[in-house]
Amino acid sequence: MNDIIVARALHVLAVVVWIGGVSMATTVALPALRRGDLGPDRLKAFGAIERRFIWQARASVIIVGLSGLYMTWQLDLWDRFRMPAFWWMDAMVGLWLLFTFVLFIGEPFILQRHFHRLAAERPDVAFAWLHRAHWILLGLSLGTVFAAVAGSHGWSIF
Template sequence: MTLPGFALAVHVLSVVWWIGGLAFVTLVFLPALRRELDDDPPRLFEAIEHRFSLQARIALILTGLSGFYLLYAFDAWAWLALPRFWWLQAMIGYWLLFALALFVAEPLGLMQRLFFGARDPNRAWRYFHALHAALLAGGAVIIAAAVAANHGL
């Protein structure tokens, strides 16, 4: 296996881990928290999120490193200026958004204060869930566009 082939495998696997985790949180965990599981959703969310956040951070780092290497290995920097590679620009922006969330906003407690410090907890949970749903939808569109573009569609 070549180094670019290995980097591509790492990239795809780390994206699957990252977005798969986002899908689980959005489609299974948050709805269960809001409706069924616990009288203190923030406490349970913190307990489980704490276990997943390290995995998400590692997946995000691997995604970024492998993606940067792939741009370098294929000398694809010029692609960033071409409109037909909008999905690549979107992918980088999406990654940057998550990097800011996981490595800046979360450690500073901004997400905690924004959502769990609200006066109306039910409304805060709805917004939190809607944010996750929008992020998941955006990720799905970007992934589908990247796969389609790379397979001649």
């Protein structure tokens, strides 16, 4: 049972780093960049911040996925994914899949090319899109964390 305790602790720790980073970027860094507090080239400044955090986010998402899979396997929780009362487990997996796609496929292979083109042509539009996307991701993340914690302690909407 100690392995489950360690897996759960790693899972929560990685979620804190991951979602905390999204929160920091969305509510602190991006508003400071919008005001020009970090220089006139907002997108360049954001890139510098992102390069320093992207590997933390990727590592956190990997740890969350592996620890979540491990706990599901060890505790044999697979049937919960078919039960409406445990919808929050599906929400956790859905959020994980979204961020895994964005961090490992979307950002490096799709967004990088298209976003940089938009940033070169219309930097204000690109920055507004970037900030809006972060607010959406933060909202989904916080909602999922709330549902998972409440649901794991017996709260149900069904």
